[in-house]
Each structure stands twice: as C-alpha cells, then as structure tokens.
Amino acid sequence: MSSSPEEKIKKLGKKLGANLVGIASVEDINKYAPEGHRPDDVLMGAKSAIVFAGQLTPKGAWHSKGYQVHHMNRSFGIPYRNRIAFDVALYIEEKYGYYAAVASGGNISAKLCAEMAGMGTRSMAAGIVLNKDWGLLNFGVAMTTMPLKPDGMVDEQVCPHPSCVKRWEKEGKTFCLDACPECLSGELEDGKIKWMRYNRHVCATRAQTRSINSFQRTLLEAINEPDLEKRKSIVLGTFFGSVVATVSTANTMGQCGECLRGCPITIKARTLKPKWKPGDPG
C-alpha cells in the first residue's frame, strides 16, 4: 500500500535528521497568531506548517560543569533544523507542485506552530514547549500551500511533571522557579499551571550575553565613558573582545536554559544508558 504525502514528508524529515516531524494547519495557527505573524502573511495561501524538531544538543552538553559547553552546542541546532525545512520545502514543490518556504527570521512563532503540530505544550520555564520524551527541542518550520492532514495538539500538558507537583505542594517551589526566580514566576493549582510570568528582558542578558544586543550596549558604554583609560579597558578588554567574536559567528539563543537543568522532564530526556561496554563487539 502506498503511503500518504504526510507519511512521505515525515519520513523524509526524519531521514534528514529531525527527531520529530509534525504538521499543523494554518487555520489552527491563525486562531492564536496575531495579524502580520501568520503563516499566510509570510507565504500567500499557506495551508500547512510542517515542524521539524530536534533535541537541543547532544545529551553530553548538559553534563558539563561549564555552562559554555551547553550554550556552544545549542547554537548548532536551529540552522540544522532549518536546513531540513529547506530540503523538505524543495521536495514538496518538486513532487507535489505546491509552493513551500522556510519560516524564519521571527515572522512567525515556531513555538506556536510546534504546539499546534502536537510536539508538546508550554512549560513554566519561560513558556517554552516541552516534549514528554525529548524535553526541550528546537524547531525548523516549512510552510506550504499544500493542504496536509494536521496532527493536532497533544491532549495532556507535559509540564508540570508529577515530581514538580509534589514539590510545589510541599515547598511552594518547582525546580525551574527555584533555579531562576529573576526570570520566572508562577503558581500551580490542582496539578496544573495556574499562571506564569517570564521576564524575557532579564533572560536575554543571560541567553545572549555575547550578542548583537550586548555589543550595542557595551559600545554605547564605551562611547559615553569620558575617561580615556577606562574607555580603552572596555573596548580592548576580554568581555568586549568575546562579544565581538560572537557577533561575527551569530552564536545566540533564546533562553539561557539554566532553569531547565533541574527540570525532571529534561533530565529524563538527556539521560543515557550505555548500550555497549568494553569487550562487546562494536
């Protein structure tokens, strides 16, 4: 029996390296996305959004005592997922004759598309989408005018994990709220998120410590510094040097991720058990 276009597209996405592939209908996305940020604002006549998700980093990147290893590894994922979206967009155009394009550059919310494609649900940790098996994911999105059968949202909320509910009932804390009270606040009620608040402006200084924004801010500081020796120290010093280096590689991310170190969902997702031991055949 021949497989459906949806199955073929998902199979190709996985072959190209996605851990998960989901399909959302533009009609569903548009119930939440504001005007100007809808898939059919970006690609006229778009009917479907195909989301390619992958684990954020190799699991080992979470097992480093230096946060920098985790950050550096995270920078590879999004271009990689976008490359999958690009290849699948070309496949759809060639095989099925429908327009397709990669959604990028902040025009549409990949997070919303991922939710609508059944990849997970928003979490107390900055409202990011957590998947029950893969934890924190990153996403590439291809939009197409091809009408595809959507996967729909997942029925059960992934966050909070039962151990967070227990901790909340005992201590009034969850692991993420405890890790980063500067960025996150919220409450659980009856085992679910009652409300939450994310101070993105604080998180940005941590997620994007070395970024275009910190470059602009530090440069302004240097320009405004009347003392020439202090100004020299700012511009020629290690921090500004590393900021400039990172701007040249566009190495940046949305959240710093420290709130997720103790998250039971991400711990499960990043835990490995050896499948081979010395002496076993390779």
Place this chain on the structure above:
Amino acid sequence: MGRYISPEIYNKYKQQVLDMSLAVQNYVGIEQQRTESCMTDAEMAAKLGLTAAEVREIRTIAFNDLHHADMWLNSDDEKRMKCQSYFKKR
C-alpha cells in the same frame, strides 16, 4: 543612519512599549495573554497612536537600553553560579 526617534517621543513611550511587548510575558494556564503584553508592533502602534515603524524603533532601543552594560557582563557569573550550584546539589 537609523530612523530618528526624538528623545521626547522615546522617553514618553519607552516604558509603555516595553510593558506591552514580549519583554514580559504573562500566561493564564498555558495560554499567553495578549491584552496587556506580548503585542505586535502594529497592535501597540494602534493603542499608542504611533506608527508601527516608530514602535519598532522605540522597542528595539528600549530593550537594549533597559539594563546597564554591567548586567550583560555579570550574567556570565550568574550562569556559572547556577550551573555549579546544580552540580553541587546532585
């Protein structure tokens, strides 16, 4: 040169624009609330009587202007401390 926003306009609207933008995100349950914050530039512009281009400029400058340069520098230590504290507790 970038689009020029006068200091009067910038200072008058910067806090409102920040409050209405994605800089602070509120959720009820897991649904993002978009009546007070998380608005698009066009939505903010309609509320404030500005153009979307003016709001975009104010928002971009205000976001970079909000925290002193030291906060970016110090965030390195914050992350290091949080990461080390996690491994110490394990």
